[in-house]
Structures are given as structure tokens and as C-alpha cells.
Amino acid sequence: MRIVLGVGGGIAAYKVASLLRLFTEAGHDVTVIPTEASTRFVGTATWEALSGNPVSNSVFDDVHLVNHVRLGHEADLVVVAPATADLLAKAATGQAGDLLTNTLLMAHGPVLFAPAMHTEMWQHAATRTNVETLRARGATVLEPASGRLTGADSGPGRLPEPQVIFEAAMALVQGRSDYQLPLAGRTVTISAGGTREPLDPVRFLGNRSSGKQGVALAIAARNAGATVRLLAAHMEVPAPAGVDVQRVETALELREAALAAAADSDVVIMSAAVADFRPAEVSDTKIKKRDDTADPVITLVRNPDILQELVEQRNASRAGAGQLVVGFAAETGDSQGDVLAYAEAKLQRKGCDLLVVNHVGTDKVFGQDSNAVVILSRAGSEPQEASGTKTEVSEAIIRRISFELNHVSPRA
Structure with missing residues (x-):
């Protein structure tokens, strides 16, 4: 497939090198047309090296090839990334001051803008x-991602991740001109990792959670077009790019962050391993082990039920109508019942919409790269199984969430 990749003059131009590599590794022939401004961020030598094709932004280069007409006519797809405000304005008003804007006017195939x-x-x-004008003419304009911008500011305006743009582009050439990322325009809050409850300045009560499943969920939600907030407790893996990250340590800190973030979220996924108990008292100094003293007795108190509070907050707010709350349950069976029996009881007790159930053990789930889960629904639909790598499991969960949001009636 012949692709024209237009590169706008924004700092995010450096990310487009990864997008170009995704196109070429998929076997596509890519011609890069950078704007003059974009070459201040990434030079033409980079684009030529990665694409294997000559690069120009002038209508006066290779005039005998009539490139300002030919490139648009021959392209099976035109992608513009980053699509700056200036480029969107020029495209919407039909300006043709350089090779890229000429090509956009001549394009016969689908056109995708990544702002x-x-x-x-x-x-x-x-x-x-300008965006509405372009969409009305049949162009696809993605919603930008939300997160840290060039300076200290944060908000919608980040370039979507290269994988997101690539998947949207492939959908267009497959004939889905009305393609919409399933979570585009949605805000998803995800908790990940394990909380730590301090005993003293050195010690804490913790758990075996690595954060891998939560991070994989954040990536899957981001790739589905969502604005993602990651509430990160202790994790053994780095937080992914393209998501807002808020660090927490204890269950109480996570509770405060989750209730605040949920207020304007479409989806809340509580995948973090939250400590059920915390020490009633925290020593200001290290608890010493002395031969002349008795063994210390640590009194534990119950932590708040964050998942249940999130459901109660949702149900009490009109603004929360339609919000999807997803819980995770790490369960082990015993003589009183099996894993699913305990999980079903927890689902009804918590009141969340979906419950993702893990059968955990010393060598299961925690810290592993693979997982097997069962997704239970409070609405009573058949349990859904998903297994494979944590990436594959996360993609299955996000697909189920997308289905619930787009096909299930809002809750009263």
C-alpha cells in the first residue's frame, strides 16, 4: 500500500518516526512530506533513512514528476501527524502553499489527521x-490524547500514541471510513500495583502485586482511544507513555485519589491490590528487636472498601449515570467454597458492574507475564473467560468494557 505521511511542525514530530516504522515494517511504501516548520524538529535525513524514499516539501522539486498532483492521486492513504492547529486550518480552508497541502487537495483515498x-x-x-469541516468532508480527525504537554501544562492535546494512529489508519484502508476508536472521548481511571501500609519508617505490610496487569490495562485503554489516568501504587514495571500518572502508597491515599478521579470518569477499573488491613499505630522510629523485651504485638484495623465507595458515589450522583465500575478479585478457594462462588458473592456485595476474577497462588498471577481471568457481570450475563499474556487479557477486558459502554443502557 502506498501511504503519504505528512509531518506537521510540532514538538511531537519526533514520535512520528515510530509511526513511520510501524508502516514500513507492515510492508507499506511510505512517502514522507514534512512541512518546512517540522524540519526544525526532525530533519529530512531521518525521514529518508526510515522510509527509503526521497523527501521533499517543495512543489518545485522534481517538477517533471508533477508531485503536487501525482502523490495525492497515487496514495492509498494520507496520514498527517502531528496535525497542528495551523495545518488543520490550512486543510479546512483549502490552502495549497506547499507540497503537503497540495497533496491533501489532490488526495483520492482516505485522509487521517492526528492532532x-x-x-x-x-x-x-x-x-x-476546522475539525468539524474536515470531518464533514469525510476526513477522519482523531481526538488528541490527554496528558503532559510540552511545558508544565497538562490536558487534551497530546499526539495519540503511534500504535493508536497506526490501528486507526489500517481500519480506514479496510473500508471502515467511519472508524472510531472504541473508547475515543472517554476518560478511564485505572488503579495498579500494590499498596503498602507502613509499620515504622523502615517496614510495611504489602503484597505480591507487580502492577503488570494494571499497566497492561492502561496501555490497552490508551490504544482504544481513551484518556487514561493511572493511579500507581508500588509497581515493578514503569508506567506507560501517554497516560496521566498519580503516585500513591497506602490504601487511604488510593481511596482519596480514586474518589476524586472517578468524579469525571466514564470508567473506573480497580485493578490494584489494595491492603485489607493497616496497622492501628505507626511508629515514628524503627521498631527494635531487643533480647530484654517481649515480641511486639501489631494491631490491625480494616481499610475502607474503596470499590464499594466508588459504586456508592456513582449511584448517588446524576453525573455518574452510565459510569462503569470494574473491580478485580484475587481469590483462593477453600473448604467453604470455590473461587467463583466467592467472586459471585463479592460482586453482589460490592455492587460493581463487572468483576474480573483471578485464581491466585504463590506461583499464579502475581509477577507473572501471563494470566487467566473470568469476567463476571452484575447484569447476569454468562461469565467470560480470557487467558494469555497480560497484554492479551487486558485487551479482552477493554473490549468487554467498550461493549458495555456502547451497548448497555445507562444506569439510573
Whole structure:
């Protein structure tokens, strides 16, 4: 497939090198057309080396090939990333001042814009009008990701991750011109890792959670087009790019962060391993082991039930109507019941919409790269099994969440 990849003049241009590699590794022939401004961020030599094709942004290069007409006619797909406010305005008003804008006017195939700019620029009425104009003409304009921008600001305006743009582009050439990432425009809050409850300045009560499943969920939600907030307790893996990260340590800190983040979230996924108990008292100094003293007695108190509070907050708020709350249950069976029996009881007790059930053990789930889960629904649908790598399991969970959001009636 012949792809024209237009590169706008924004700092996010460096990310487009990864997008180009995704296209070429998939076997596509890519011609890169950078704007003059974009070459201040990434030079033409980079684009030529990665694409294997000559690169120009002038209508006066290789005039005998009539590139300003030919490239648009021959392209099976045109992708513009980053699509700056300036480029969106030029495309919407039909300007043709360089090779890229000429090519956009001549394009016969699908056109995909991946915006990136400051939040105020994206939300400005002029930009919104330009986006609506382009969409009305049949172009696909992705929603930008939300997160840290070039400076200290944070908000919608980040370039979507290269994998997200690639998947959207492939969907277009498969004939889905109305393609929409399943979680585009949605905000998803995900907790990950294990909380730690301090005993003294040195010791804590913790658990075996590595955070791998939560991070995989954040990546899957991000790749589905969502704005992702990751509430990260202790994790053995780094947080992914393209998501907002808030660090927490204890169950009480996670509770505060989760209730605040859930207030304007479409989905809340509580995949973190939250300590059920915490020490009633925390020593200001290290608890010493002395031969002349008795063994210390540690009194534990119950931590709040964050999942249940999230459901109660959702149900008490009109703004929360339609919000999906997803819990995780790490269960072991015993003589009183099996894993699913305990999980079903927990689902009804907590009141969440979906419960993802893990059968845990010393060598199961925690810290592993693979997982097997059962997804239970409070609505009573058949349990759904998912297994494989934690990436594959996360993608299955996000697909189920997308289905629930798009096909199930909002809750009263």
C-alpha cells in the first residue's frame, strides 16, 4: 500500500518516526512530506533513512514528476501527524502553499489527521470549526490524547500514541471510513500495583502485586482511544507513555485519589491490590528487636472498601449515570467454597458492574507475564473467560468494557 505521511511542525514530530516504522515494517511504501516548520524538529535525513524514499516539501522539486498532483492521486492513504492547529486550518480552508497541502487537495483515498497542540488551541472555537469541516468532508480527525504537554501544562492535546494512529489508519484502508476508536472521548481511571501500609519508617505490610496487569490495562485503554489516568501504587514495571500518572502508597491515599478521579470518569477499573488491613499505630522510629523485651504485638484495623465507595458515589450522583465500575478479585478457594462462588458473592456485595476474577497462588498471577481471568457481570450475563499474556487479557477486558459502554443502557 502506498501511504503519504505528512509531518506537521510540532514538538511531537519526533514520535512520528515510530509511526513511520510501524508502516514500513507492515510492508507499506511510505512517502514522507514534512512541512518546512517540522524540519526544525526532525530533519529530512531521518525521514529518508526510515522510509527509503526521497523527501521533499517543495512543489518545485522534481517538477517533471508533477508531485503536487501525482502523490495525492497515487496514495492509498494520507496520514498527517502531528496535525497542528495551523495545518488543520490550512486543510479546512483549502490552502495549497506547499507540497503537503497540495497533496491533501489532490488526495483520492482516505485522509487521517492526528492532532497535537496545546489544550487551549485544540479547544479554541476556530480549531473546533476546522475539525468539524474536515470531518464533514469525510476526513477522519482523531481526538488528541490527554496528558503532559510540552511545558508544565497538562490536558487534551497530546499526539495519540503511534500504535493508536497506526490501528486507526489500517481500519480506514479496510473500508471502515467511519472508524472510531472504541473508547475515543472517554476518560478511564485505572488503579495498579500494590499498596503498602507502613509499620515504622523502615517496614510495611504489602503484597505480591507487580502492577503488570494494571499497566497492561492502561496501555490497552490508551490504544482504544481513551484518556487514561493511572493511579500507581508500588509497581515493578514503569508506567506507560501517554497516560496521566498519580503516585500513591497506602490504601487511604488510593481511596482519596480514586474518589476524586472517578468524579469525571466514564470508567473506573480497580485493578490494584489494595491492603485489607493497616496497622492501628505507626511508629515514628524503627521498631527494635531487643533480647530484654517481649515480641511486639501489631494491631490491625480494616481499610475502607474503596470499590464499594466508588459504586456508592456513582449511584448517588446524576453525573455518574452510565459510569462503569470494574473491580478485580484475587481469590483462593477453600473448604467453604470455590473461587467463583466467592467472586459471585463479592460482586453482589460490592455492587460493581463487572468483576474480573483471578485464581491466585504463590506461583499464579502475581509477577507473572501471563494470566487467566473470568469476567463476571452484575447484569447476569454468562461469565467470560480470557487467558494469555497480560497484554492479551487486558485487551479482552477493554473490549468487554467498550461493549458495555456502547451497548448497555445507562444506569439510573
